[in-house]
Amino acid sequence: MGSFMDNGSGHPHDMRSFLQGDARVIAPLILGAVLTHHSDAGPVSVRLTEVEAYMGPRDSEHPDPGSHTFGGPTARNAPMFGPPGFLYVYFTYGMHYCANIVCGPDGFASALLLRAGEIVEGEELAAVRRPASKAHKDLASGPARLASALGLTTADTGRDALASPFSLWLPTTLAAAVASGPRVGVAGPGGSTEYPWRFWIEDDPTVSRYKAARPRNRVVSP
Numbered sequence: 001m002g003s004f005m006d007n008g009s010g011h012p013h014d015m016r017s018f019l020q021g022d023a024r025v026i027a028p029l030i031l032g033a034v035l036t037h038h039s040d041a042g043p044v045s046v047r048l049t050e051v052e053a054y055m056g057p058r059d060s061e062h063p064d065p066g067s068h069t070f071g072g073p074t075a076r077n078a079p080m081f082g083p084p085g086f087l088y089v090y091f092t093y094g095m096h097y098c099a100n101i102v103c104g105p106d107g108f109a110s111a112l113l114l115r116a117g118e119i120v121e122g123e124e125l126a127a128v129r130r131p132a133s134k135a136h137k138d139l140a141s142g143p144a145r146l147a148s149a150l151g152l153t154t155a156d157t158g159r160d161a162l163a164s165p166f167s168l169w170l171p172t173t174l175a176a177a178v179a180s181g182p183r184v185g186v187a188g189p190g191g192s193t194e195y196p197w198r199f200w201i202e203d204d205p206t207v208s209r210y211k212a213a214r215p216r217n218r219v220v221s222p
């Protein structure tokens with residue numbers, strides 16, 4: 001893993017090998033990576049500054065009560081059980097899309113929710129997609145904003161993030177200071193300090209604000 005972290009390689013084979021690891025280990029290492037979507041409207045690239053790791057079903061080696069996969073495989077969460085490097089995009093609150101990159105070996109559910117980032121290419125297009133954002137730092141600050149800025153919807157779930165029209169490049173150096181803590185908006189035990197699987201670059205202005213889950217009867221975060 002060290003060799004291509006050091007040289008910033010975005011080669012799909014190397015990247016897929018990297019993403020085949022434990023999502024909780026990958027999470028702090030992927031901060032600073034650049035994800036690009038070359039859509040028909042043009043390219044937009046985001047430098048990842050905040051992610052959350054989500055693991056598997058209740059009967060798996062790493063059960064995660066905050067994960068969409070906790071109850072087992074469904075048509076919706078199927079990409080999370082697939083090979084690493086693919087997208088899992090879901091619709092939530094009846095209005096927002098959120099994007100994840102699948103991690104771990106094929107058949108073992110886990111993924112990284114892309115919570116926040118900095119737009120480093122295609123700012124004009126990202127701003128058109130995010131008209132409510134009043135500042136550059138807000139364009140992809142939060143998972144719904146990030147997915148919107150990149151032009152991602154559920155039509156992209158199951159697509160390969162390491163192949164055209166997407167690309168993912170790891171940083172040439174690790175983030176200087178990475179913090180971790182409970183995941184945002186996850187109800188029940190999965191949102192507790194027992195699952196400190198949210199990772200972010202300290203003092204980066206694009207990182208989203210922490211919010212505890214509102215009381216509800218079902219888990220809606222992946």
